[in-house]
């Protein structure tokens with residue numbers, strides 16, 4: 001069996017006397033979409049902050065592609081290919097969609113194009129940006145200023161900005177927050193189209209999205225893993241239904 005791309009090993013974190021992450025262990029396999037769900041205050045954001053490097057755990061380890069990254073900061077983890085999107089937008093409103101993606105490509109490329117002539121390097125970046133925009137269905141909106149894109153299109157743009165940097169995993173922090181029904185469906189389809197190619201760790205309150213996308217679901221309750229398994233197993237888990245989905249849940 002393949003090695004996990006991301007592995008959390010006995011992660012624990014307290015805020016003062018309050019334990020917010022309790023001995024959390026989970027794995028994301030290559031190509032897998034792994035959703036983490038749980039009621040408000042369950043510790044999902046705190047967990048994702050420890051994965052991206054914003055917060056350091058009190059104990060336990062974060063392993064990324066086999067490497068212990070527990071002590072690395074956000075930038076170092078991002079350089080290794082750990083991308084986090086949707087919580088903090090890095091879109092420049094006055095730039096076109098294409099320019100935003102080109103900027104992201106350039107940031108990632110850094111000095112790696114230094115052997116190319118500048119004009120050639122620019123062309124490579126423009127090509128990569130156009131490919132990423134096409135991958136999220138924004139090819140025809142390439143020249144539109146980001147400020148003029150719809151909310152859903154902005155989300156797609158942020159995804160394109162992540163994709164152009166060729167991440168090895170994407171952490172999706174409530175991608176559907178603030179999006180309408182039609183946009184949620186379109187974004188869900190977009191993410192489903194990446195299934196198998198790009199592993200994702202998804203935190204999301206919208207259960208329709210979670211059950212449409214996830215290969216595996218981990219349920220956090222009061223900072224601890226209450227259950228983990230296939231969507232089918234989670235849907236039918238009596239403990240989960242009581243603690244989180246609600247007995248009458250039809251998700």
Ligand SMILES: Nc1ncnc2c1ncn2[C@@H]1O[C@H](COP(=O)(O)OP(=O)(O)OP(=O)(O)O)[C@@H](O)[C@H]1O
Pocket residue numbers: 015018020038039040041042043044045046047
């Ligand atoms: N910086 C902080 N200092 C102290 N307590 C915090 C801090 N951040 C979060 N908490 C507490 O930690 C617990 C977990 O919060 P967290 O935001 O991780 O939960 P969540 O599952 O993401 O919630 P939601 O679904 O509402 O976004 C909550 O009780 C919250 O009040």
